[in-house]
Amino acid sequence: MGVWSAENATEAYIKTMNMGKRANEPDVAEFISAIAAGNNAQLMVVACAATAGLTTLGLVAASRQTGGRLICIVKGIEELHSSQQALESDANRVEFVVGDAQSFLSNEYKSADLVVIDCNLENHEGILGAIQNRREKSTIVLGYNAFWKDSWVWSKANSHLLPIGEGLLLMRVAGKCETGGRRSGDHGGGGSGRRGHWVVKVDKCTGEEHVFRIKSAGGGGVRA
Numbered sequence: 001m002g003v004w005s006a007e008n009a010t011e012a013y014i015k016t017m018n019m020g021k022r023a024n025e026p027d028v029a030e031f032i033s034a035i036a037a038g039n040n041a042q043l044m045v046v047a048c049a050a051t052a053g054l055t056t057l058g059l060v061a062a063s064r065q066t067g068g069r070l071i072c073i074v075k076g077i078e079e080l081h082s083s084q085q086a087l088e089s090d091a092n093r094v095e096f097v098v099g100d101a102q103s104f105l106s107n108e109y110k111s112a113d114l115v116v117i118d119c120n121l122e123n124h125e126g127i128l129g130a131i132q133n134r135r136e137k138s139t140i141v142l143g144y145n146a147f148w149k150d151s152w153v154w155s156k157a158n159s160h161l162l163p164i165g166e167g168l169l170l171m172r173v174a175g176k177c178e179t180g181g182r183r184s185g186d187h188g189g190g191g192s193g194r195r196g197h198w199v200v201k202v203d204k205c206t207g208e209e210h211v212f213r214i215k216s217a218g219g220g221g222v223r224a
Contacts, residue, residue, distance in 0.1 A: 028144050028165035032116055033058030035170075039140060041114035042068040047101035047127060049075075049120040052083035052094070055144060059116065060093045070094050071109060073101045106130045113137060119145045119169065132173050143169035 036044055036059055044059050046052070052072050063070045072094045074080050080098055084091045097104060102123060105115060117127055124143065131141055147167030159171040 028168055029054040029058035031162075031164055031168065032142055032144070033062045035140065035142065036062035036114050037065040039114065040066050040068075041140070042066060043071070043109070043112045044068055044114045044116070045071040045073065045105065045109045045112045046116040047073045047105070047118060047121060048079065048083065049118040049122075049145075050082075051079055051086050053086060055116065055118075056083070056094065057087060057090055060087070060090045063093060071104075071112075072096050073104055074098055075101075102127045102130045106133075111137060112139060114140045115142070117141070117143045119143045119167075128169075137175035139173045139175065141169075141171045141173060 032055060041062065044063060046056055046059055048056065052074065056070075056072055059070050062068075070093060072083065074083055074096060075098070077098060080096055083096065087094065097108075101117070101121065105112070105127060109115075115131055117124055121127065128141065128143065131139060145166045146161060146169040159169055162168040162170060
């Protein structure tokens with residue numbers, strides 16, 4: 001991933017808003033899309049518990065901005081067919097694979113720089129654990145439908161549970177080139193362990209939630 005691009009993030013956010021007219025979860029999808037595009041993700045992988053929906057469409061919008069690849073992991077042929085139908089023409093922008101998400105992310109796609117997981121997957125905890133080991137490079141991990149799940153509590157990485165949609169888990173896992181002797185779950189970027197944090201502000205008039213990334217001096221990390 002390269003330098004943060006506010007232009008890419010904005011464009012992907014707006015495109016996902018327009019796509020949201022066909023589905024019911026625009027807040028999560030828009031945020032994920034903006035994170036992926038703003039960080040110029042080149043290999044995005046989403047693991048779906050059922051039929052791919054607006055979250056995947058948001059990543060399609062991001063991939064158009066960055067020129068990156070989008071992989072969608074589904075658990076069976078039935079989910080593959082229903083996902084292709086749900087995404088309509090946008091399915092042409094997605095590389096579908098069928099099988100075990102944990103295995104794929106630990107092997108074929110361990111170099112992904114952005115991973116999105118549906119926490120409704122039965123083995124989502126195992127998937128999150130696998131992602132935090134032996135990463136080829138820094139990886140942004142987003143888990144949606146994270147409320148009422150324990151994933152963010154036991155996570156090795158410093159994770160944030162954001163009150164967006166049904167809960168959005170966010171973490172950043174350092175890759176081999178960043179660890180420098182630290183365990184892979186530690187935050188990379190920025191010396192002396194400096195890192196930022198997320199701030200959620202609610203507009204009292206409209207009820208809209210605004211999420212900001214506050215960075216410490218010299219710190220690295222995901223931005224929005």
